[in-house]
Amino acid sequence: xxxxxxxxxxxxxxxxxxxxxxPAPDFFYTRLKARMEGKYEKETTKKWLLRPAYALAAxxxxxxxxxxxxxxxxxxxxxxxxxTETVQSIAAEYSLNNSLTYEINDEK
Amino acid sequence: xxxxFLVNNxxxxxxxxxxxxxxxxxxxxxxxxxxxxxxxxxxxxFKAESKLSTWxxxxxxxxxxxxxxxxxxxxRFGFLQRLFGEGNEPIYELPDFHHPGVTLxxxxxxxLLFKAIDKLPEKQKIAFTLNKLEDLSYVEVSxxxxxxxPAVESLMHRxxxxxxKMLEKETT
Numbered sequence: 565x566x567x568x569x570x571x572x573x574x575x576x577x578x579x580x581x582x583x584x585x586x587p588a589p590d591f592f593y594t595r596l597k598a599r600m601e602g603k604y605e606k607e608t609t610k611k612w613l614l615r616p617a618y619a620l621a622a623x624x625x626x627x628x629x630x631x632x633x634x635x636x637x638x639x640x641x642x643x644x645x646x647x648t649e650t651v652q653s654i655a656a657e658y659s660l661n662n663s664l665t666y667e668i669n670d671e672k
Numbered sequence: 673x674x675x676x677f678l679v680n681n682x683x684x685x686x687x688x689x690x691x692x693x694x695x696x697x698x699x700x701x702x703x704x705x706x707x708x709x710x711x712x713x714x715x716x717x718f719k720a721e722s723k724l725s726t727w728x729x730x731x732x733x734x735x736x737x738x739x740x741x742x743x744x745x746x747x748r749f750g751f752l753q754r755l756f757g758e759g760n761e762p763i764y765e766l767p768d769f770h771h772p773g774v775t776l777x778x779x780x781x782x783x784l785l786f787k788a789i790d791k792l793p794e795k796q797k798i799a800f801t802l803n804k805l806e807d808l809s810y811v812e813v814s815x816x817x818x819x820x821x822p823a824v825e826s827l828m829h830r831x832x833x834x835x836x837k838m839l840e841k842e843t844t
Binding site: 569572573575576577579580581582583584585586587588589592593595596599600 | 676679680683684685686687688691697700701704705708709712771772773774775778781782784785804805806832835836839840843
């Protein structure tokens with residue numbers, strides 16, 4: 565049995581002894597020339613941005629911005645009265661009160 | 673014209689060497705193209721210290737090994753590669769490789785041998801492929817690999833030992 569196995573192994577080791585060269589595929593030079601002349605499609609910048617990792621990162625960024633905006637919005641909802649006061653003081657400074665308009669109409 | 677002549681003269685040698693190492697026709701053509709592109713770009717730095725064929729064989733074996741390493745790292749980091757948009761091809765074990773130049777009666781044995789060759793360390797793989805597939809003498813192999821002839825003899829001896837061990841397991 566051992567002899568048979570050894571013979572089998574030697575046969576396998578010698579299986580390439582009479583082989584011929586694998587020839588290059590047909591039109592190898594044509595395809596090579598095309599590649600060298602840059603006719604193969606190259607990855608553009610836009611395609612690079614569409615990679616899954618970057619799409620995921622962009623989505624997370626948008627979500628993070630949304631969360632920040634929502635949280636900031638909740639904080640500032642408690643400050644409405646001070647905003648109203650600010651608006652009124654500006655209006656007074658520039659004489660934008662409604663009462664002035666009424667006075668003009670009365671005079672007429 | 674000169675470049676086309678060079679390609680026509682060497683394309684079979686380059687392709688045959690590449691396919692013996694990467695064991696896949698599509699990959700071998702890729703490697704062969706890369707070899708000739710490198711030859712085209714760096715032919716001016718070829719100083720004729722060795723034969724042109726030696727230089728081209730050296731570029732071929734280097735490129736083929738690079739390709740193998742890249743394929744292995746794709747397997748290892750397949751998940752990350754797919755996330756970054758590379759490696760969208762399914763990652764699966766390559767089927768048995770059948771070299772086009774092997775005679776029909778030896779195809780099955782040759783497939784077993786190539787499977788074992790794929791597991792050899794890089795230097796042993798190169799030496800064995802150049803000697804068995806390209807019929808290069810030990811002197812020519814030593815020129816390509818830039819090692820001494822005794823070093824090539826040692827590589828071949830160890831390659832055959834390793835192949836025998838692997839084939840013993842396959843044939844039980």
